[in-house]
Amino acid sequence: MAATASERKLLIGGEWVETGSWVDVRSPYSGDLIGRVAKAGAAEARRAIDAAEAAMQEPLPAHKRAEILVRVAGYLGRRHEEVAQTICAEAGKPLKAARVEASRAMSTFTMAAVEARKLTGETVPMDASQAGVGKLAFTLRQPIGIVGAISPFNFPLNLVAHKLAPALAAGCAVVLKPASQTPFSALLLAELEAEAGLPPGWLNVLVGPASEIGDVLVEDERVRAITFTGSGGVGWKLAERAPRKRVKLELGNATPVIVEADADLEDAATRLAANAFSFAGQSCISIQRIYVQRGVYDELLSRFLPKVEALVVGDPADEATDVGPLIDADARDRVLAWVEEARAGGAEILSGGDLDGELLRPTVIAKAGPELKVSCEEIFGPVCTVTAYDTIDEAIELANGTRFGLQAGIFTRSIKTALAAAQQLEFGGVTVNEAPTFRADQMPYGGVKDSGNTREGPAYAVREFTEDRLVVVELS
Numbered sequence: 001m002a003a004t005a006s007e008r009k010l011l012i013g014g015e016w017v018e019t020g021s022w023v024d025v026r027s028p029y030s031g032d033l034i035g036r037v038a039k040a041g042a043a044e045a046r047r048a049i050d051a052a053e054a055a056m057q058e059p060l061p062a063h064k065r066a067e068i069l070v071r072v073a074g075y076l077g078r079r080h081e082e083v084a085q086t087i088c089a090e091a092g093k094p095l096k097a098a099r100v101e102a103s104r105a106m107s108t109f110t111m112a113a114v115e116a117r118k119l120t121g122e123t124v125p126m127d128a129s130q131a132g133v134g135k136l137a138f139t140l141r142q143p144i145g146i147v148g149a150i151s152p153f154n155f156p157l158n159l160v161a162h163k164l165a166p167a168l169a170a171g172c173a174v175v176l177k178p179a180s181q182t183p184f185s186a187l188l189l190a191e192l193e194a195e196a197g198l199p200p201g202w203l204n205v206l207v208g209p210a211s212e213i214g215d216v217l218v219e220d221e222r223v224r225a226i227t228f229t230g231s232g233g234v235g236w237k238l239a240e241r242a243p244r245k246r247v248k249l250e251l252g253n254a255t256p257v258i259v260e261a262d263a264d265l266e267d268a269a270t271r272l273a274a275n276a277f278s279f280a281g282q283s284c285i286s287i288q289r290i291y292v293q294r295g296v297y298d299e300l301l302s303r304f305l306p307k308v309e310a311l312v313v314g315d316p317a318d319e320a321t322d323v324g325p326l327i328d329a330d331a332r333d334r335v336l337a338w339v340e341e342a343r344a345g346g347a348e349i350l351s352g353g354d355l356d357g358e359l360l361r362p363t364v365i366a367k368a369g370p371e372l373k374v375s376c377e378e379i380f381g382p383v384c385t386v387t388a389y390d391t392i393d394e395a396i397e398l399a400n401g402t403r404f405g406l407q408a409g410i411f412t413r414s415i416k417t418a419l420a421a422a423q424q425l426e427f428g429g430v431t432v433n434e435a436p437t438f439r440a441d442q443m444p445y446g447g448v449k450d451s452g453n454t455r456e457g458p459a460y461a462v463r464e465f466t467e468d469r470l471v472v473v474e475l476s
């Protein structure tokens with residue numbers, strides 16, 4: 001039996017486990033205690049790996065894995081509102097965005113189930129060389145082994161889904177460490193997986209000191225792959241420390257978007273306002289840097305700024321709220337300090353830049369030099385810059401001018417400009433006439449440069465959790 005909603009235990013080998021100490025979880029909006037979770041340490045991490053190892057001794061056939069994944073999608077649908085309320089409470093994500101996340105997780109599981117059923121290798125054309133004549137060869141897709149999954153606070157359900165569902169589709173058992181600030185969505189998902197028939201040990205969930213649990217995942221050789229979504233500082237260090245594992249990283253961005261003079265400016269302004277500030281900018285592909293062709297700069301701003309000012313800032317549990325709190329007061333103070341640095345550095349605050357009660361108002365900054373943090377680091381808050389440019393080459397150079405490369409966007413009516421930009425923008429994904437914040441869960445999603453080294457989306461992630469095994473048959 002699972003523990004109550006506000007007091008949860010760890011899941012290890014199918015048992016809900018207490019440890020005698022707890023991690024408190026607070027509402028990012030009110031600061032109130034919303035629950036606590038049993039705290040895991042290195043000993044629990046080792047037990048979880050033992051349990052995963054034992055589970056993998058009895059492989060689950062693909063049709064069973066697919067059936068379980070489909071059932072989880074169904075349960076997420078049935079408990080959709082409860083799931084959305086959980087995300088809203090622990091992450092402070094506005095309810096309407098939390099509902100979207102809950103629906104997206106259903107789609108992630110549904111698509112992973114499809115992948116479970118079509119894990120095929122390929123035949124090798126052996127007579128293509130003299131050495132292979134008289135032989136038949138093919139590859140099998142084998143599960144890589146135990147997967148360690150580490151997830152961030154900002155999509156506490158769907159980014160967990162993007163790790164669990166493809167790993168299970170591939171036939172791998174998982175040891176999951178969700179963000180300490182948002183463990184309840186992951187634990188709810190674990191409960192649904194157990195209800196859906198996932199046998200003990202296939203999914204183990206640990207909440208506790210990140211470095212202690214992370215160290216065990218890095219050091220234990222039975223963990224063959226680590227899938228990490230979070231900040232670059234943590235992610236690249238994990239990859240360095242585990243050179244013999246597959247360490248797959250989904251990291252940050254300072255998302256740019258280019259608005260050409262021939263764009264539909266009203267449409268662009270609407271999408272920019274919606275996607276620079278949703279979940280208070282705490283998405284890795286939240287729009288941060290807007291580059292506008294000089295001839296339409298004033299017009300774009302005259303359409304964009306009223307839409308920004310119309311966004312409703314407030315309690316995430318309120319149906320009308322567009323922009324809620326940052327994850328904690330430290331995050332808010334850091335973002336405010338970056339805005340102040342920009343102001344002191346000669347930038348002009350066109351909107352926001354201050355607090356509405358305890359919440360940061362959506363902030364638009366002009367004339368921000370490229371050396372300012374708001375221009376070159378990931379702000380991860382409800383803040384964007386707007387900058388005029390003269391030529392498309394200049395815009396592309398500005399967009400490419402950070403160490404990040406996750407997604408970028410361009411608004412233009414010219415197919416030629418759009419396709420040229422798609423080739424020149426050094427990012428994992430480029431959107432045309434859509435905000436670069438757009439993501440559908442089947443897309444190959446991931447970054448280049450400091451933004452990561454992999455692609456998620458079940459069809460792509462499942463590859464990371466399998467290895468090709470070659471079988472050669474002598475026919476003579």
Ligand code: NAP
Pocket residue numbers: 150151152153154155159177178179180181208209210211213214215229230231232234235250251252253283284285378380406446451452
């Ligand atoms: P974070 O501080 O790096 O935390 C991410 C996860 O790593 C958490 O579970 C955290 O645990 C854990 N962690 C921290 N230190 C660790 C260590 N030494 N060893 C092992 N695990 C460790 O990131 P965040 O603040 O939660 O998330 C924001 C970042 O994620 C942003 O940079 C954002 O762009 C990025 N992100 C990227 C994507 C993508 O798909 N590319 C999607 C979403 C977010 P604790 O919570 O216990 O500290």
